[in-house]
Amino acid sequence: MPGTALLVMDVQQAIIAHVRDDGYPARLAGAVKAARAAGIPVIHVVLGFRAGHPECTPRNKNFGALPPGAFAEGDPGSVIHPAVEPLPGETVVTKKRVSAFTGSDLELVLRAADLDHLVLTGVATSGVVLSTLRQAADLDYRLTVLSDGCYDPDPEVHRVLVDKVLARQAEVSTIEEWSAALAG
Known part of the structure; x- marks a missing residue:
């Protein structure tokens, strides 16, 4: 699949600690393995801040309340x-907000490698996946969402987003279906 990249977003220890699906990491590892076997670049997107969080304002409900040192260098x-x-x-891309594009060099990395089809995975469906999909669609990327490669703490929110919202701008597939198509 020339021009395709698998984005693995916000799969960091502090975030995964809140995932209530024990099979999620292994399932996602299957998608990563399939991408690598097919020669598809895997791009890891992480949340990261400087020491002291100068990028965060108390006005930002998500990031203004982070404890000191969270998601900064040295934070396990x-x-x-x-x-x-x-x-x-x-490639590991560090972002400063919910979308993988905001505060990062993701678009520069994608354009430099001539990647125009993004396969999205990550935690949470209502956070990084939704925000990245919306921005990527506005930037004219072709999009695929791996429904079981995404996780949301609210299963109903995940279902509605995947079935009704994300499917309007992306192809939706499971990891197994996508992996089989790569191998086929």
């Missing part, structure tokens, strides 16, 4: 989960 919670740990040479 900011480390990517070992199930999807980047291989040497894989």
